[in-house]
Amino acid sequence: MCLFCKIAAKQIPAKILFEDDELVAFHDVNPVAPTHVLVIPKAHVASLGDAAPEHAALLGKLMLAATRAAELTGVAQGGYRVVANTGANAGQSVFHLHLHVLGGRAMGWPPG
Numbered sequence: 001m002c003l004f005c006k007i008a009a010k011q012i013p014a015k016i017l018f019e020d021d022e023l024v025a026f027h028d029v030n031p032v033a034p035t036h037v038l039v040i041p042k043a044h045v046a047s048l049g050d051a052a053p054e055h056a057a058l059l060g061k062l063m064l065a066a067t068r069a070a071e072l073t074g075v076a077q078g079g080y081r082v083v084a085n086t087g088a089n090a091g092q093s094v095f096h097l098h099l100h101v102l103g104g105r106a107m108g109w110p111p112g
């Protein structure tokens with residue numbers, strides 16, 4: 001079972017912001033911004049690139065959960081970034097689909 005499957009199954013601890021039947025939002029263990037929340041599906045999908053048409057509704061729920069995480073952590077009004085690192089060049093390190101919700105500071109563009 002992968003690391004984020006274990007978090008979804010409560011087999012390893014995480015600082016959970018909220019969850020429902022299909023997804024979990026929890027704080028990143030190594031935050032790179034004052035708000036850094038990860039939103040994951042409970043079902044294993046390795047990356048955004050592995051999402052299939054049957055995942056369309058789930059992907060929408062993940063995006064809405066990202067906006068909810070921004071609202072709950074108080075960064076919605078100031079602005080925030082939602083990121084899905086996908087594959088080697090993007091620096092994906094955990095191969096279970098996750099959205100990073102980053103906020104609480106100004107960010108540059110393009111990303112590194």
Ligand code: AMP
Pocket residue numbers: 003014027028029030031038084085091092093094095
């Ligand atoms: P990525 O590099 O896009 O695959 O992002 C993986 C993220 O998972 C990184 O930001 C890590 O800091 C984070 N991470 C790894 N292990 C844990 C953990 N046990 N709890 C919370 N976040 C984690």
